Amino acid sequence: MTKIMGAKTKFKNINTYANRGMTLEADIQASNDYYLVNDKAVIYKKPTPITISKVNYPSRREAIIKEGFFRTPSTTDYNGIYKGKYIDFDAKETKLKTAFPLNNIHPHQIKHLACIYKHGGIGFLIVRFTVLNKTFLLPIESLMKFLDESTRKSIPLSYFEENGYIIKDKYNPRVDYLSVLDMLYFDGGNL
Amino acid sequence: MTKIMGAKTKFKNINTYANRGMTLEADIQASNDYYLVNDKAVIYKKPTPITISKVNYPSRREAIIKEGFFRTPSTTDYNGIYKGKYIDFDAKETKLKTAFPLNNIHPHQIKHLACIYKHGGIGFLIVRFTVLNKTFLLPIESLMKFLDESTRKSIPLSYFEENGYIIKDKYNPRVDYLSVLDMLYFDGGNL
Numbered sequence: 001m002t003k004i005m006g007a008k009t010k011f012k013n014i015n016t017y018a019n020r021g022m023t024l025e026a027d028i029q030a031s032n033d034y035y036l037v038n039d040k041a042v043i044y045k046k047p048t049p050i051t052i053s054k055v056n057y058p059s060r061r062e063a064i065i066k067e068g069f070f071r072t073p074s075t076t077d078y079n080g081i082y083k084g085k086y087i088d089f090d091a092k093e094t095k096l097k098t099a100f101p102l103n104n105i106h107p108h109q110i111k112h113l114a115c116i117y118k119h120g121g122i123g124f125l126i127v128r129f130t131v132l133n134k135t136f137l138l139p140i141e142s143l144m145k146f147l148d149e150s151t152r153k154s155i156p157l158s159y160f161e162e163n164g165y166i167i168k169d170k171y172n173p174r175v176d177y178l179s180v181l182d183m184l185y186f187d188g189g190n191l
Numbered sequence: 192m193t194k195i196m197g198a199k200t201k202f203k204n205i206n207t208y209a210n211r212g213m214t215l216e217a218d219i220q221a222s223n224d225y226y227l228v229n230d231k232a233v234i235y236k237k238p239t240p241i242t243i244s245k246v247n248y249p250s251r252r253e254a255i256i257k258e259g260f261f262r263t264p265s266t267t268d269y270n271g272i273y274k275g276k277y278i279d280f281d282a283k284e285t286k287l288k289t290a291f292p293l294n295n296i297h298p299h300q301i302k303h304l305a306c307i308y309k310h311g312g313i314g315f316l317i318v319r320f321t322v323l324n325k326t327f328l329l330p331i332e333s334l335m336k337f338l339d340e341s342t343r344k345s346i347p348l349s350y351f352e353e354n355g356y357i358i359k360d361k362y363n364p365r366v367d368y369l370s371v372l373d374m375l376y377f378d379g380g381n382l
Contacts, residue, residue: 042306044266047240050256065241065259075235079270081277084311088272115233120275 024093024128024135024175028078031173035082041178043080043087049073075112076123082178083186086121088113089177093128099154100127110147113140122185126167126177127160136164137180215284215319215326215366219269222364226273232369234271234278240264266303267314273369274377277312279304280368284319290345291318301338304331313376317358317368318351327355328371 028045035041054067076090090113092104105125113123123140138155142163146155165180219236226232245258267281281304283295296316304314314331329346333354337346356371 036306039309042303042310042312047238047262047264049238050241050243050259052241052259063261065256065261068241068243068256068259070254070256071238081279081307081310081312084277086272086275086277086312112233115227116272118230119233119272121233121272121277 024091024126024130027174028091028126028177031175031177032078032080034173035178041080041082041087043078043082045077046073046075046079072106072108074108076109082122082181085185086116086119087181088116088121088123089126091126091128093130095130096154097129097131097157099156100129100160101154103153110143114144117141117144122181124177126175127164129157132157133169134160135167135169135175136160137167137177138164139184215282215317215321218365219282219317219368222366222368223269223271225364226369232271232273232278234269234273236268237264237266237270263297263299265299267300273313273372276376277307277310278372279307279312279314280317282317282319284321286321287345288320288322288348290347291320291351292345294344301334305335308332308335313372315368317366318355320348323348324360326358326360326366327351328358328368329355330375 025045032041032043032045035043049071050065050068051071052065052068054065056064056066058064076088078090079086079088081087090105090109092100094100094104113125116123117140125138125140125143126135127138128135138160142159143155145163146159165184167175167177167180170176216236223232223234223236226234240262241259242262243256243259245256247255247257249255267279269281270277270279272278281296281300283291285291285295304316307314308331316329316331316334317326318329319326329351333350334346336354337350356375358366358368358371361367
């Protein structure tokens with residue numbers, strides 16, 4: 001999502017790329033750009049869903065949105081294609097050190113990922129524990145298993161360590177999640 | 192995209208679902224809903240990409256966008272999964288009777304579809320000639336062939352008739368484009 005960049009008297013400015021290289025979102029964006037340029041995969045972040053209620057037309061070619069509201073997304077933020085397979089995931093950060101609170105994910109996003117799995121796609125979460133500087137890929141299969149077996153409101157770090165896969169920090173791509181998918185779904189085939 | 196619904200003194204209101212059942216977009220939305228509810232496919236329209244420049248926060252939980260601009264989309268409007276395959280397409284209407292002008296599609300959207308094809312996905316256009324009440328599915332392969340062989344700035348209706356596939360009007364789903372994909376890519380398997 002967008003980052004808040006300071007405040008005027010009345011408004012706050014938003015700049016999506018302001019923290020590039022510092023946030024998980026920016027790292028994934030850079031990785032997806034890398035995958036696209038190098039013809040490895042075609043994976044995009046979906047735009048933030050907005051309901052527009054007022055638009056101003058100062059000229060024929062221009063439209064300025066004068067009032068709008070953020071909507072809850074129906075799906076995850078990222079999807080695309082890798083080695084012919086449909087890929088779908090969401091990415092979340094937490095500052096906690098011992099667990100990832102499930103209220104970070106909308107129930108319909110989990111339902112969506114479960115649906116993708118059922119239809120033969122590859123679904124997962126990328127979760128970064130920012131203080132620990134650890135980034136995990138958790139397959140939807142493992143997330144569903146946790147939700148089936150537990151009533152806890154957060155997933156402990158130990159569950160990620162046992163059922164998830166560390167995505168190692170790299171220079172380029174910064175968050176090389178496709179290398180984990182290679183190992184899990186493509187017989188470790190080289191990227 | 193959004194429909195303009197009349198004007199106040201200064202602003203115009205926009206209501207995305209105002210013409211539901213009348214436009215190709217609404218018909219595709221209803222069809223995608225049908226596919227999802229009946230567990231046939233998981234295909235969504237991407238939100239319209241917007242750059243937000245000012246946001247107002249009247250309360251902690253609320254955010255009102257006070258200034259924003261429409262961005263040119265990087266990709267097509269629709270993607271998802273069907274029978275395990277990645278699906279990607281755009282939908283366009285024309286009022287013309289004899290040809291579909293190519294300036295209806297951004298060059299990077301064609302490039303994107305070609306890229307999807309290369310990576311093993313299924314890409315196409317759905318084009319409706321509204322006056323003729325004819326809706327065609329044109330596979331990306333046929334679109335690329337046209338662009339390779341012709342310098343024309345529009346695709347003649349005859350090209351759609353020869354290289355595209357009519358999507359018959361139905362009650363539900365209204366635009367049953369998956370039945371065309373069944374015939375083309377899934378050995379005519381029943382939906």
